[in-house]
Every structure is written in structure tokens, then in C-alpha cells.
Amino acid sequence: MNKLDLEGTAHLLDELDKKLMVLLRDGRTLIGYLRSVDQFANLVLHQTIERIHVGKEYGDIPRGVFIVRGENVVLLGEIDSTREVELPLTQVSVDDILDSQRKEQELKQEKQRLISKALKERGLHLMSDLTHDDMF
Incomplete structure (x- = not known):
């Protein structure tokens, strides 16, 4: 140290x-x-x-x-x-904030899915979308 x-x-x-x-x-x-x-x-x-x-x-x-x-x-x-x-x-209840957090995460995932789809249509791929076979 x-x-x-x-x-x-x-x-x-x-x-x-x-x-x-x-x-x-x-x-x-x-x-x-x-x-x-x-x-x-x-x-x-x-x-x-x-x-x-x-x-x-x-x-x-x-x-x-x-x-x-x-x-x-x-x-x-x-x-x-x-x-x-x-x-x-x-401040809101724990149930309300957890529900809001879940909805926010779902929206982010959907947005990421749409971006990934648009990139694929243009011949580009995100690293997270590639399989092991795609990389090698």
C-alpha cells in the first residue's frame, strides 16, 4: 500500500x-x-x-x-x-417509486432496442448485440 x-x-x-x-x-x-x-x-x-x-x-x-x-x-x-x-x-411510497423505476427501466430498454434496430438496418451493430460467432 x-x-x-x-x-x-x-x-x-x-x-x-x-x-x-x-x-x-x-x-x-x-x-x-x-x-x-x-x-x-x-x-x-x-x-x-x-x-x-x-x-x-x-x-x-x-x-x-x-x-x-x-x-x-x-x-x-x-x-x-x-x-x-x-x-x-x-417523497413517495416505496411501492410507487419501485413501480416508477421499473417503468423508467422498461422505457430505456425499449429506446435501446429501437436504436439497435436502426443501426442494424444501416449495417452497424452494437457490441452488446454481437454473438460470440459474430466476433470470431
Whole structure:
């Protein structure tokens, strides 16, 4: 481990017991209190919620204690409790936000399918559309 890695992880110690927002590599957003961190930047969050945003709405799913591998963290920041109440978003139920998220994902998939179809008609292919035989 080089000096920079140690300094980066050591800075996380200043964030212990603070409410943090953590953006994960898979796109999920977690909000919770940082209770522990190790030399690999693995995190233990307490009273964690997973926040799902769709448009101007959001929903919070309680997750409790959550362990995050450091390699999965894209972004981490402290939540400013004074500004948190001023969010220009509307909170909706978990069922509503999950339904909105599902619909949004279906629309994205349909859009991607139409783009892929248009490219194929022009003789172009996306890498995700190619089979193993097409590549070799």
C-alpha cells in the first residue's frame, strides 16, 4: 500500500458517525451513518436507507446495517442536514417509486432496442448485440 492510499483512507476517519451519501458502482444510492472504515475503504453504514430517484420523486427503502466494499464506492459525501429538508423532490411510497423505476427501466430498454434496430438496418451493430460467432 502506498502513502497516498493510506492518507485517502485515513481521511475517512474524519467522517465517522456522520450521515453520508454513498453512490455505488451499480448506480444505487445509500444514505447512512458511517460507523467503521478499514484500510481498504470498506464501509459499515448504520441506519442505512437506499434512496431511489425517478424524475422529481424519490423513495427510501430501509436497509439497516450495510457493509460496502471500498472498490464499489464511486462517490461519498456528507449530508448537510440543514439543506436536506430543502430538496426540490417529492417523497413517495416505496411501492410507487419501485413501480416508477421499473417503468423508467422498461422505457430505456425499449429506446435501446429501437436504436439497435436502426443501426442494424444501416449495417452497424452494437457490441452488446454481437454473438460470440459474430466476433470470431
